[in-house]
Amino acid sequence: MKVVASRFGELEVREEEIFTAVRTLPGFPNSSRYFFIERRNIAPFRWMQSADEPDLTFVVVEPDKFFHDYEPRVGAFDLEEIGLGRGEQPFVLVIVVLPEDLTKMTANLKGPLMFNLKERKFKQAFIETEKYTVRESIIEGIRRKEKARLEGEEGTGAKSTKSG
Amino acid sequence: MLVLSRKLEESVMIGDNVEIKVVGVHGDTVKLGITAPRTIPVHRKEVYEEIEKENILASKMGVRIEKVDILEHIFRDGERAEEAKRKAKDEGKE
Numbered sequence: 001m002k003v004v005a006s007r008f009g010e011l012e013v014r015e016e017e018i019f020t021a022v023r024t025l026p027g028f029p030n031s032s033r034y035f036f037i038e039r040r041n042i043a044p045f046r047w048m049q050s051a052d053e054p055d056l057t058f059v060v061v062e063p064d065k066f067f068h069d070y071e072p073r074v075g076a077f078d079l080e081e082i083g084l085g086r087g088e089q090p091f092v093l094v095i096v097v098l099p100e101d102l103t104k105m106t107a108n109l110k111g112p113l114m115f116n117l118k119e120r121k122f123k124q125a126f127i128e129t130e131k132y133t134v135r136e137s138i139i140e141g142i143r144r145k146e147k148a149r150l151e152g153e154e155g156t157g158a159k160s161t162k163s164g
Numbered sequence: 165m166l167v168l169s170r171k172l173e174e175s176v177m178i179g180d181n182v183e184i185k186v187v188g189v190h191g192d193t194v195k196l197g198i199t200a201p202r203t204i205p206v207h208r209k210e211v212y213e214e215i216e217k218e219n220i221l222a223s224k225m226g227v228r229i230e231k232v233d234i235l236e237h238i239f240r241d242g243e244r245a246e247e248a249k250r251k252a253k254d255e256g257k258e
Contacts, residue, residue: 025219026212026213026215026216026219027216027217027219027220027223028219028223056223057223058219058222058223059222076202077202077203077205080202080203095218095219095222096222097218097221097222097225098225099225108215108218108219108222110211110214110215110218111215111218111219124215124219126205126207126211126212126215128207128208128211134214134215134217134218135218150250
């Protein structure tokens with residue numbers, strides 16, 4: 001099918017590349033079909049383009065690229081809605097905000113996108129915890145991840161302490 | 165809006181299978197216990213609003229394609245700077 005995307009022009013998108021939001025994303029009730037645009041020069045980020053609204057494009061990323069200890073608790077309800085059973089793991093992406101100063105990039109860890117890749121369904125979950133915010137600094141995440149990695153490498157012999 | 169007064173441990177039924185019970189009152193905070201089928205999502209309103217606001221912001225934050233190219237450099241520089249800082253600190257300690 002042909003899809004017009006403001007940023008990318010007219011694109012040919014195969015039906016099997018479309019992911020359907022079982023609940024529309026808060027703020028965007030008119031878009032339920034999305035697809036990804038991946039380009040090597042923006043990896044690990046990718047664009048998530050609405051197939052319903054040409055102007056609607058998000059930048060998304062797999063959270064573990066930057067946040068090593070991100071473990072959102074996924075409710076059975078969320079899993080059920082996207083057609084996954086108990087114990088099945090959704091594929092998780094988070095939405096990124098890119099301000100003018102890119103070092104101030106943030107990711108929304110409170111509203112992760114949970115995907116059922118097989119059935120090509122997804123939804124934005126709401127993580128009811130104070131632990132994660134909608135605006136987590138990506139640079140800080142990289143620093144913490146790097147720190148954890150270095151600590152791991154140093155092999156101090158100490159049991160890993162719980163990082164907050 | 166329907167307004168009802170409830171005492172501690174009293175509840176309100178919404179339909180046949182949603183119960184909202186007052187389980188605690190402390191100062192200006194009311195603790196509610198909610199029993200609902202799993203198919204009904206229950207969220208604090210501000211969480212929804214917060215996510216909505218952030219989604220809208222994310223969609224507007226011009227995905228400046230030409231700028232995205234430099235992300236890689238920023239990360240590399242950021243990591244390098246952090247590494248240098250850490251080393252300087254470690255050496256200072258010794």
